[in-house]
Amino acid sequence: MQSVFEQDLERLVKQYDQPGPRYTSYPTVPVWPQGSFGREYAEALEAEGTKDRGISIYLHIPFCRTLCTFCGCNKVITRDAELVERYLKALEQEMAAVAKGLGQRKTLSQLHLGGGTPTFLSLDQLTRLTEMLKHHFEIDPEGEWALEANPRVTTAEQLEGLFDLGFRRVSFGIQDIDSAVQRAINRNQTSTQSEEAFSVSKKLGYQSINFDLVYGLPLQTRVKFRKTLDAVSKMRPDRLAVYSFAHLPWMFKAHGKGASRTGSAHCPGKIGLYLTPLAFHRGGLCDDRHGSFCSSRG
Numbered sequence: 001m002q003s004v005f006e007q008d009l010e011r012l013v014k015q016y017d018q019p020g021p022r023y024t025s026y027p028t029v030p031v032w033p034q035g036s037f038g039r040e041y042a043e044a045l046e047a048e049g050t051k052d053r054g055i056s057i058y059l060h061i062p063f064c065r066t067l068c069t070f071c072g073c074n075k076v077i078t079r080d081a082e083l084v085e086r087y088l089k090a091l092e093q094e095m096a097a098v099a100k101g102l103g104q105r106k107t108l109s110q111l112h113l114g115g116g117t118p119t120f121l122s123l124d125q126l127t128r129l130t131e132m133l134k135h136h137f138e139i140d141p142e143g144e145w146a147l148e149a150n151p152r153v154t155t156a157e158q159l160e161g162l163f164d165l166g167f168r169r170v171s172f173g174i175q176d177i178d179s180a181v182q183r184a185i186n187r188n189q190t191s192t193q194s195e196e197a198f199s200v201s202k203k204l205g206y207q208s209i210n211f212d213l214v215y216g217l218p219l220q221t222r223v224k225f226r227k228t229l230d231a232v233s234k235m236r237p238d239r240l241a242v243y244s245f246a247h248l249p250w251m252f253k254a255h256g257k258g259a260s261r262t263g264s265a266h267c268p269g270k271i272g273l274y275l276t277p278l279a280f281h282r283g284g285l286c287d288d289r290h291g292s293f294c295s296s297r298g
Contacts, residue, residue, distance in 0.1 A: 006271065006272070006275060009271055009274075009275070010271050013271055041101075042101055045098060045101030045102050045103075046101060046102070046103055048102060048106075049101070049102035049103035049104050049106065050103070053109075054106065054107040054108065054109030054110070054140055054143070055102075055106045055107070055108060055109060055110075055137070056108075056109060056110035056111070056112075057108060057110070057111050057112070057133070057137075058111075058112045058114060059091065059111070059112070059113050059114070059118075059129065060074065060114055060115065060116065061113060061114070061115045061116045061117065061118040061120060061121060062074050062075050062076045062087075062115060062116040063075070063076050063077075063078055063083075063084060063087075063115070063116050063117060063120040063121075064076070064077050064078075064115070064116055064117045064120060065077070065079060065117070065120065065153065066186065066187075067186060067254055068175075068185055068186055068187045069184075069185050069186045069254040069255065070175070070185040070187075070214060070217055070218075070245055070254075070255070071252070071254070072246050072248055072251070072252060072255075073114075073115065073116065074116070075115065075116045076116070084120075084121065084125070088121075088125060088128065088129065091129070091132070092132045095132055095133065095135075095136045095137075096136060098136075099136040099137060105136075105137065105138055106137055106138065107137065107138040107139070107140050107143075108133060108137040108138065108139055108140060108143060109140045109143045109144070110143060110144045110145075110146075111133065111143065111144070111145045111146070112145075112146045112147070113129075113146070113147035113148065114147075114148050115148055117148075117149075117150050117153060118147050118148055118149065119147075119149050119150060119153055119154040119155075119158050120153065123157060123158050123161040123162075126158070126161065126162060126165065127161070127165060130165050130166070139166075143166075144168070144169065145165075145166045145167040145168060145169070146167065146168075146169035146170065146171065146208075147162065147167055147169070147170055147171070148170075148171045148172075148173065148212075149170055149171065149172055149173075149197065150172075150173055151172050151173070151174075151189060151193040151194045151196070151197035152187075152188075152189050152193055154172075154197055156196075156200045159197070159200050159201055159204060159206075160200075160204055163204045163205065163206065167206075168205075168206055168207045168208070169206065169207065169208040169209075169210070170201050170206050170208075170209055170210070171209075171210035171211075171212060171241070172194065172197055172198065172209070172210070172211055172212065173212045174189075174194055174211045174212060174213055174228070174232060175187060175189075175212065175213060175214045175217065176213065176214065176217055176220060176224065176225065176228050177189075177191050177194070177227065177228045177231050177232075178219075178220070178224040178227065178228065180219050180224075181217050181218065181219050181220050181224060184217065184218040184219045185217055185218065186254075191231060194211075194232075194235075195235060198235050198237065207238075208238045208239060209237050209238050209239075210237060210238065210239040210240070210241060211232050211235075211237045211239075211240050211241070212241045212243065213228065213229075213232070213240060213241070213242045213243070214242075214243050214244070214245050215242060215243070215244060215245065215270065215273035215274060215276070216244050216245035216247075216270045216273060217245050220273060221273075222272045222273055222276055225273050225276050226276055229276060244270075244274070
């Protein structure tokens, strides 16, 4: 039986349910102005270079070995080593251009590696990437370095090497531990893989370990998602990021494929799935009201 809160929430969702923008960056690439953008970008870099503060850099590593059909990120499914090398060279060229545009050697205060799958790169390639940054920017010894990692492909050697390079925050993509849900999104990932990735990171001394979960996936139910939440709560991550599955078949063909295999693009009871993580209040994690749950350990 639904609580009064759930009934009110369902009523409000139905009342205001309509398409809206989905921003992973702003402004989004399709609306970037043509022609004058290069000049505007150069002016923005020059202005930033005059400010007495460090800079934050996000490096996107788009490569993945296989396609997770729920994914809405910019990704390239490949095993072409030459393509990766060309991309790394292009990244270095862009770093050089940004460093030059800033007008002075700036301090790198924050670094985030996202994807795709950053640990698609070998440890040698990841080391090269950080050496590129050191060549073009001053490195803040107290800076925050973070990366996203896939427990299926991230090795203990990579985690140790990345820690030695200066990374102290890691975010693991878990999504859901149910095997049927995993098959539906083409992401077969055992609980053991997730537990080992967490355990290795903890022993190495990573200061913040995050798990990403997604609700609204094909074949997902409230009971299944609660089992996922119970399983990850036992590991006691520092933070949970719980995202709604954005079903965008007009942008990503794989979203349509996932829907056809499961019979539904959105599983029933998505509101219930949204409410399920609130149980983490009892597990020592508090809702930060922004889709994430943070450890009460601070």
